[in-house]
Structures are given as structure tokens and as C-alpha cells.
Amino acid sequence: MKISIATEIEAPLDRVWNAWVTPEDITKWNFAISDWCCPRAEIKLEEGGQFSYRMEARDGSAGFDFEGIFTKVSPQKSIHFHLGDDREVKVEFTETGDGVRVTETFEAEDENSAEQQRQGWLSILNNFKSHVESKE
Template sequence: MEISIASEINAPLAAVWQAWVTPEEIVNWNFALAEWCCPRAEIDLQVGGKFIYRMEAKDGSMGFDFEGTFTHITPNQCLRFELADNRVVTVAFTATANGVRVVETFDAEDENSAQQQKQGWQNILNNFKQHVDSKNS
């Protein structure tokens, strides 16, 4: 099953793209809950390149690496990657009259409900929007 989430970012396309693919930016927004953080992000932005984002509870009680390999990159338009568990994710960036519409589509996993997955990924995308909007307001 595929799940899609979306958000409209009030910033220029180039700024949205850079915030999505730059490690120094990713660590500021890539977590689903306020009690979590992303202390490290590594990204090799090329087809066949890998990324690893460290996700951790701020209290140090748990954490995991979110990682995958890029399978398609069209700068300022689209990223596609395969996660370590073979699920596929597509992120589309579309310029709009007010900024950029970001749509993420991902294969669901079997461990959590579709609603939990959708909410978690949407929370991260909402953090992204807040981070980029605040830098470009």
C-alpha cells in the first residue's frame, strides 16, 4: 500500500530543495515528535548515493538510523529512493503561486498502522515546512 502526504511551503523552490538535501538543514527538521531529534545527517546526493539520518529520543532512551539509496534525482523537482527495507519513497517538488507543494509518497511498512505511518511522516513534513517558512519569511 502506498501512502501520500503533502504540504505547501512558502519559500522559493531553490530554498525548499536545499533545505531537503543539505545535512546542516536536515538535522533541524527531520523528526516526528518534539521529544526526538536528528543529531546527524549524511547524504550523497547522486543516483546510487546513500543517505543516513540518525533519529534519536532527546533523552537518549532509543534511536535508529533512517537510511536508503537514491534511485532517481531531478534537481528541484523529484527525488526517489529505496529504504534499507526495500520500500520506495518519492518526493515531488512543484512550484505554485505561493511557494512549493511537496508531496511524499511511500510504501507502507507492516509494523505500524497506515494511520500511524501517515501521521508520523506528516509530522516530519510539518517540521520541514515550519523550518523553511521561518527561514524565508
């Protein structure tokens, strides 16, 4: 099953794109709830390049690495990647009259309900939106 989520960001495309692909930015938005954080982000943005984002509970009680390999990179348009469990993800950046629409489409995993996954990914995307819109 594929799940799609999207948000509109009131910012220029270059700011949106850079916040998505820059480790210093990724660590500021890549978590679903405020009890979690992303202390480390490594990224080699090219086809065949890898990424690894560490996601942890702020109290140190849990954590995991969110990892994958880029399969297609179209600068300021889209990013395609395979996750470590071989699920496919596509992120699209579309300029609108007011900014940029970011759409993520991902294959659901079997451990959590589709709605839980949609809500978790959407929370991270909303953190991304807030982060980008707060930048000058």
C-alpha cells in the same frame, strides 16, 4: 499499500530544495515530535548515492538510522529512493503560485498502522515546512 502526504510551503523552490538536501538543515527538521531529534545527517545526492539520518529520543532512550539509496534525482523536481527495508519513496517538488508543494509517496511497512505511518511522516513534513518558512 502506498501512502501520500503533502504540504504547501511559502518559500522559493531553491530554498525548499536546499533545506531538503543539506545535512545542516536536515538535522533541524527530521523528527516527528519534539521529544526526538536528528543529531546526524549524511547524504550523497546522486543516483546510487546513499543517505543516513540518525533519529534519537532526546533523553537517549531510543534511536535508529533512517537509511536508503537514491534511485533517481531530478534537481528541484523529485527524489526517488529505496529505504533499507527495500520500500520505495518518491518526493516531488512542485512550484505553486504561493511557493512549493512537497508531496511524499511511500510504501507502508507492516509494523505500524497506515494511519500511524501517515501521521508520523506528516509530522516530519510539517517540521520541514516550519523550518523552511522560518529561514530568511
